[in-house]
Amino acid sequence: MTFMEFSKKFPTEEAAIDYFVAVRYGGRLTCPCCGAVSGVYRHRRRVRYCECSHCNNSFSVFTGTIFESSKVKIRKWFYAIHLFLNDKKGVSACNLQREIGGSYRTSWRMLHQIRAAMGAVDTYKVLSKLVEVDETYVGGKPKIGTSKRGRGTNKVPVIGIIERDTQQVRAKVVSSPNEKGSDLLKVFLIPYIKRVVADGTTVVTDDFKIYNVLGDDDEPYTHLSINHSKRQYSDGKGVHTNNIENFWSILKRSIIGVYHQVSPKYLQRYVNEACYRRNNMSNLDAFTKLLRQSIMPKANHAWQIAEGGSWL
Ligand SMILES: [Zn+2]
Structure with a gap:
């Protein structure tokens, strides 16, 4: 969507709200208080409101969306989403503030809300056939006096996890207050794989030994591994993790290039953003899809996933 197309599609605040109402309710306005679907009308003057007879x-x-408690006009929100999706590298809060005015803090919060919506996707057994699994390590400077990289650093x-056929990806920041180091990985990695990957799938990993349990007889997967510690990166028969490694390099480049640095507290949001961009590369309607994801699902389930909360 170009700027001209954007202004044509959303010429006024009311047009933007009408579009959202159509995306959210279709033709059936539903009262959240009593559940009525008939006798529910848009308010004549207060365009954000409906009344139930x-x-x-x-x-x-x-109500129940990322826009709920914001005083910013919806048209500005839409423009922020449009800018965010149009630039494949993303937009910084500084850039957004320059475009829509207001305070830096407001722009910063809007972008984080958009990233939260980007993470509101289904994760239950959604990837199948052949998937590549890998972990990476982001942020934080290595401790002084060590030259360690990756596993074993802070x-x-x-x-x-990426499905090779469709290039659909899911990724999650590993966070657990009680576990550290490889225990933490063991406690997180395998349960996360089991949550996201459908039974009967072939799972390709590197030779990190934690993954070996995936090949056990009582596990529902076929496990193949590539021996990275012997500098082997592909067996020529499709056993490689190049796709997920390519995703990591894009994630890291975006964090370094556009956002400079990211606090661990917000890392999941940036991971959401990278996943959304990857998963919607050829989706012309990524804008409308994001509006759909801006509506918090019942029981906040996917929301908790987005916020890095419980997903088990
Ligand atoms: Zn009602």
């Missing part, structure tokens, strides 16, 4: 309640069409581990 059954229970006499009024409600905002943005960087934050992230696990990623």
Whole structure:
């Protein structure tokens, strides 16, 4: 979408709200108080609101979305999403502030809310056939006096899984208050793989020994590994982890190039962003899809995933 197309599609605040209402409710406005689907009307003057003639309640069409408690006009939000998706490298809060005005803090929060929505995707057994699994280590300077990289450092581990056929990816920052080092990986890695990957899938990893349990007789997977410690990167028969490693390099480049540095607290948001970009590369309607994901699912399930909370 170009800027001209954007202004044509959303010429006014009301047009933007109408678009959101169509995406969220289709033709069926639903009252969140009593569940009525008939006798629910848009308010004439307060364009964000609806009224229910059954229970006499009024409600905002943005209840339960990332826009809910924001005073920023929806058209500005849409423009922020448009800019964010249009530039494949992303947009910094400084750049957004320059485009839409307001404070830096507001722009910063908007971008984080958009990233949270980007993570509101299904993760239950969604990847199948052949997947590549790998972990990477992001941020934090290595301790002084060590030259360690990756496993065994104090960087934050992230696990990623990519389905080779479709290039769909899921990734999660490993965080657990009680575990450290390889225990932490063991406690997180295998349960995460089992959550995301469908039974019967072939799982390709490197030779990190924690992955070996995937090949056990009672596990529902076929496990193949490539011997990176012997500097072997492909067996010529498709046993490699090049796709997920390519995703890591894109993630790291975006964090260093656009965002300079990222605190571990917000790392999952940036991982969400990289996944969303990868998963929607050829999706012309990534904008509308993001609006759909801006609506918090029931019981906040996917939301917790986005926030790095419980997913088991
Ligand atoms: Zn009602």
